[in-house]
Amino acid sequence: MDINSLKLIYFSPTQTTKKIIEGIAQGIQIAAIEHVDLTPPDAGMRALTEMHDGLVIIGAPVYVGRLPTDMIRRFRRLKGNDTPAVIVVVYGNRAYEDALLELRDLALEAGFKPVAAGAFIGEHSLSTSAMPIAAGRPDEEDLGKAREFGKVIRKEIRNMQTIDGLMPLKVPGSFPYREPPAMPKISPVTQETVCIKCGRCALVCPTAAVTVRETVATEQSLCIRCCACVKNCPAEARVMEDPRIKQKTEQLFEDCRNRKEPETYLHPRQRGLSTSRSILTE
Ligand SMILES: Cc1cc2nc3c(=O)[nH]c(=O)nc-3n(C[C@H](O)[C@H](O)[C@H](O)COP(=O)(O)O)c2cc1C
Structure with a gap:
């Protein structure tokens, strides 16, 4: 199969x-x-968008072993029309649990045909300089593996005659998906004496939860705790100061010290095999 165009679809x-x-x-x-x-x-x-040709890569972060609900809602505005897809989840070095399976099912439901899948590691949203969790990831090694995975996908697709009749790609995870624990409504706060009112926090917030006027207001019911506002604040005025989050961060820092490595999955070469291959760990 020849592929001439590529769409990158992501919530990040x-x-x-x-x-x-x-x-x-x-x-x-x-x-x-x-x-x-x-x-x-x-x-x-956005209006419903139809995809008709080329290849897509669909990427989402892992939130409590699942996909972020905003990502799911927004993704459902796309229609795949049998477009081949590479599906990728990125997690903060703890675990990705059912997120990759959920992404596969979401992609299938929207009419995409997953041909390859990967779980990669990114700096944890709660990582700080005092409590680093997968800090600086993806690093050069991760990006090298991502490029290597891309090369394998290219070869694999070229060798495919058609994707008609392709069995659903097997990925780790179980259904029913894990039920995430209810999250207490906690959001980052602004240290007003440090804040320079540049508005960057409001600009990067994916749910429009932050409003900057004389002071910075955060609508807790909208906040998804992605920490984009914390990581992008040039004055380091946005912080997670709730003791429950501090405790969670300490626990993650302790539990997630061992570096995890990317995992990737392709269809077995021979049709009918029941497991996918993990190509980077072969
Ligand atoms: C609400 C929330 C829940 C998270 N849950 C997990 C998790 O279950 N496992 C994990 O390893 N990382 C978890 N993370 C960390 C993110 O998956 C990780 O930081 C990811 O790289 C963020 O992707 P992004 O940079 O594209 O936003 C979570 C982050 C947030 C904000």
Whole structure:
């Protein structure tokens, strides 16, 4: 099969997912790349978009072992019409649990045909300089693996005659998906004496939860705790100061010290095999 265009579809408040799928795209080596960014709040209001040709890479971060609900809602405005897809989740070095399976099912439901899948690691949203969790990831090694994965996908697709009749790609995870624990309504706060009112926090918030006037207001019911506002604040005025989050961060820092590595999945070469291959760990 020949593929001439590539669409990158992603929800990525702190940009690690975006970096990974751009790395995969580099490896696939298709010049015509279009971005479909589901991160800004207005992505949920777009008209239904039909995809008809080329290849898509769909990327999402892992939130409590699942997909972010905003990502799911926004993604459902796309129709795949049998477009082949690479599906990718990015997680903060703890675990991705049912997120990749959920992404596969979401992609299938929207009419995409997953041909390859990956779980990569990105700096944890709660990582701080005092409590680093997968800090700086994806790093050069991760991006090298993303490019390598892209090259394998390119070869694999070239060798495919058709994607008609392709069995659903097997990925880890179980259904019914895990029920995420209810999240207490906690959001980052602004240290007003440090804040320079530049408005960057409001600009990067994927749910329009932040408003900057004389002071900075955060609508807790909208906040998804992605920490884009914290990571992008040039004055370091946005902080997570709730003791429950501090405790969670300490626990993650302790539990997630061991570096996890990317995992990737393709269809077995021989049809009918029941498991997918993990190509980077072969
Ligand atoms: C609400 C929330 C829940 C998260 N849950 C998990 C998780 O279950 N496992 C994990 O390893 N990382 C988890 N993370 C960390 C993110 O998956 C990780 O930081 C990811 O790289 C963020 O992607 P982005 O940079 O594209 O926004 C969570 C982050 C947030 C904000």
